[in-house]
Amino acid sequence: MSKLGVILSKEFRQIIRNPAIIRLIFIMPVIQLLVLPNAADYEIKNINLQVTDHDHSALSRRLIDNISATGYFKVIGYGSDRNQAMVAIEKDKADLILEIPHNFERDLIREESARLMLAVNAINGVKASLGGAYLNNLLRQFNGDIRTEWLQPDRLQKPFSITTTFTNWFNPGMNYKYFMVPGILVLLLTMVGMNLTAINIVREKEIGTIEQINVSPIKKHHFILGKLIPFWVLGLVVLTIGFLIARLVYGIVPLGAYWTIYVFAAVYLLVILGMGLLVSTFSATQQQAMLVSFFIMMIFILMGGLYTSIDSMPEWAKWITRINPVTYFIEVMRRVVLKGANLGDVTKELSIILGYALLVNGLAILSYRKRS
Amino acid sequence: MQDRAITAEKLTKKFGDFTAVDQISFEVSKGEIFGFLGANGAGKTTAMRMFCGLSLPTSGVATVGGFDVYSENEKIKNSIGYMSQRFSLYDDLSVIENIRFYAGIYGMSSKAIRVKAEHILKGLELEAEKNMLVGSLPLGWKQKLAFSVAIFHEPRIVFLDEPTGGVDPITRREFWQLIYEAAGEGITVFVTTHYMDEAEYCNRVSIMVDGRIEALDTPTGMKKHMGVGSMNEVFLQLARKATRTEN
Numbered sequence: 001m002s003k004l005g006v007i008l009s010k011e012f013r014q015i016i017r018n019p020a021i022i023r024l025i026f027i028m029p030v031i032q033l034l035v036l037p038n039a040a041d042y043e044i045k046n047i048n049l050q051v052t053d054h055d056h057s058a059l060s061r062r063l064i065d066n067i068s069a070t071g072y073f074k075v076i077g078y079g080s081d082r083n084q085a086m087v088a089i090e091k092d093k094a095d096l097i098l099e100i101p102h103n104f105e106r107d108l109i110r111e112e113s114a115r116l117m118l119a120v121n122a123i124n125g126v127k128a129s130l131g132g133a134y135l136n137n138l139l140r141q142f143n144g145d146i147r148t149e150w151l152q153p154d155r156l157q158k159p160f161s162i163t164t165t166f167t168n169w170f171n172p173g174m175n176y177k178y179f180m181v182p183g184i185l186v187l188l189l190t191m192v193g194m195n196l197t198a199i200n201i202v203r204e205k206e207i208g209t210i211e212q213i214n215v216s217p218i219k220k221h222h223f224i225l226g227k228l229i230p231f232w233v234l235g236l237v238v239l240t241i242g243f244l245i246a247r248l249v250y251g252i253v254p255l256g257a258y259w260t261i262y263v264f265a266a267v268y269l270l271v272i273l274g275m276g277l278l279v280s281t282f283s284a285t286q287q288q289a290m291l292v293s294f295f296i297m298m299i300f301i302l303m304g305g306l307y308t309s310i311d312s313m314p315e316w317a318k319w320i321t322r323i324n325p326v327t328y329f330i331e332v333m334r335r336v337v338l339k340g341a342n343l344g345d346v347t348k349e350l351s352i353i354l355g356y357a358l359l360v361n362g363l364a365i366l367s368y369r370k371r372s
Numbered sequence: 373m374q375d376r377a378i379t380a381e382k383l384t385k386k387f388g389d390f391t392a393v394d395q396i397s398f399e400v401s402k403g404e405i406f407g408f409l410g411a412n413g414a415g416k417t418t419a420m421r422m423f424c425g426l427s428l429p430t431s432g433v434a435t436v437g438g439f440d441v442y443s444e445n446e447k448i449k450n451s452i453g454y455m456s457q458r459f460s461l462y463d464d465l466s467v468i469e470n471i472r473f474y475a476g477i478y479g480m481s482s483k484a485i486r487v488k489a490e491h492i493l494k495g496l497e498l499e500a501e502k503n504m505l506v507g508s509l510p511l512g513w514k515q516k517l518a519f520s521v522a523i524f525h526e527p528r529i530v531f532l533d534e535p536t537g538g539v540d541p542i543t544r545r546e547f548w549q550l551i552y553e554a555a556g557e558g559i560t561v562f563v564t565t566h567y568m569d570e571a572e573y574c575n576r577v578s579i580m581v582d583g584r585i586e587a588l589d590t591p592t593g594m595k596k597h598m599g600v601g602s603m604n605e606v607f608l609q610l611a612r613k614a615t616r617t618e619n
Contacts, residue, residue: 003476003477003479005476006472006473006476006477007473007477009473010462010465010469010473013464013465013469014462014464014465017464018464207458207459207460207462207463208456208457208458208459208460209460209461209462211426211454211456211458211460212454212456212460212474213477214425214426215424215425215426215449215452215454216449216474216477216478217446217449217450217477217478217479218477370425370426371425371426371427371428371445372426372427372428
């Protein structure tokens with residue numbers, strides 16, 4: 001058996017015997033893919049609406065029924081006391097207050113105009129602004145509806161209105177899971193790959209076996225390859241489990257070819273494992289390695305375009321996303337899964353990741369020293 | 373040079389301002405059992421790590437097996453065995469898997485490994501435990517196994533860093549039998565220890581105090597020179613001069 005073969009057989013044996021690793025690579029994809037796509041959703045639902053109705057007319061009740069029928073709003077309180085509504089917002093129970101003034105119906109009929117007040121709890125900025133916008137939209141629609149009803153007999157005066165019809169490309173059902181699942185798969189691969197590699201090598205440092213290896217004539221690249229290959233294989237196993245879940249649970253089948261994703265993942269894993277290796281060469285204990293790789297992953301994940309849109313980031317932050325390998329893989333993953341991109345369409349990303357892999361692993365080999 | 377297994381000439385290792393090993397000079401002959409004594413923090417392990425190619429000397433000259441420690445580091449590695457203070461086998465691999473791994477990274481063929489492993493395990497009376505995980509063996513057995521693994525690839529020199537730490541007296545005696553057997557096969561043994569009775573088993577011993585070698589002689593010569601009856605007293609007299617505490 002070659003020296004590399006000797007190391008590989010030892011590493012694989014140790015991985016198989018480590019119940020923590022086996023649990024991690026099977027349970028982590030399952031939990032993450034079952035929980036996150038259902039919980040992490042950009043759509044704002046369950047906006048808590050407090051209604052203060054001073055009018056108590058047929059029209060005001062119809063307006064409220066309209067709002068609650070959309071499913072986006074939860075009317076958590078209804079009354080005619082303004083203070084009670086303010087308390088609800090202060091206690092963070094309400095996100096929005098809709099105040100319907102006295103004579104709302106009368107003014108609307110007689111003077112053809114009426115005023116409503118909308119107070120927004122802006123602590124959760126996204127929820128507040130999106131909720132405000134939804135409600136505004138609803139009110140406009142409501143307005144249009146009643147005007148057409150009343151003006152029905154006089155057809156000449158029917159107001160102009162522009163209606164927009166949407167066609168959703170690539171994700172016709174606007175299903176957020178289609179958007180989230182490919183991204184979560186990338187995160188899984190990143191977390192499993194970096195952590196396992198970093199911890200594995202530092203563990204050899206901790207128990208002292210690395211010295212035994214360093215006094216042997218084994219070549220640096222043999223040792224490093226022997227460490228990387230098993231986790232590279234594990235990474236691809238995790239990806240496969242992830243795709244199985246995506247298919248069985250969410251019915252997500254990539255529009256493009258699986259092998260396009262696997263080719264990209266194979267190169268991407270080299271970057272991530274190389275980073276784990278780099279972390280391990282600079283860490284003396286497993287805790288240290290964990291903390292450092294956790295820190296790196298936090299930034300990678302938050303700035304990878306899964307949870308926040310890169311397009312709306314400031315210019316300097318976009319720069320960070322450009323050196324973040326996670327960004328490229330999420331982008332490629334979505335393109336292949338949703339748009340059916342093939343390898344030719346992602347050559348730019350692939351070459352960037354390949355360059356990254358060479359750089360990171362080159363650094364890792366240079367910084368791994370057998371002698372101090 | 374040919375009959376010298378290890379040579380050191382003003383070998384020094386500094387960590388910043390701290391001089392761990394301070395200009396030590398000595399020679400070890402082939403086939404010798406050389407005891408390297410000293411209190412904790414005296415610099416024994418640091419010196420040994422320089423010979424094994426784990427640590428780069430700050431200054432001085434040293435050769436191991438005729439190879440220069442600066443430029444022929446990788447050649448040295450082919451001709452030495454090393455057993456560190458810390459237990460260095462894999463607990464989650466079986467006895468035979470540990471042997472296969474360590475022999476394999478020295479490039480031994482599967483067949484040679486199989487033949488030799490059988491012989492070694494018989495000697496250690498570990499044949500029945502061959503497929504047991506090393507983690508489940510008692511410490512004494514682990515240490516004897518670790519020594520056998522360290523010399524499995526038939527090195528010319530073996531470095532042992534406190535190999536019998538925490539082991540019971542019976543096992544220690546068995547361990548030294550293994551060392552004698554290895555020396556009988558022509559392997560040079562370089563060993564550090566805290567046990568002064570073990571020092572008596574060595575052909576020659578050196579005593580390190582505060583990074584320097586304070587005495588170097590045969591155990592008998594050393595006792596005669598100091599006018600005391602045991603190595604213990606020799607050690608106490610010399611080590612008492614130490615100003616450095618454990619680092």
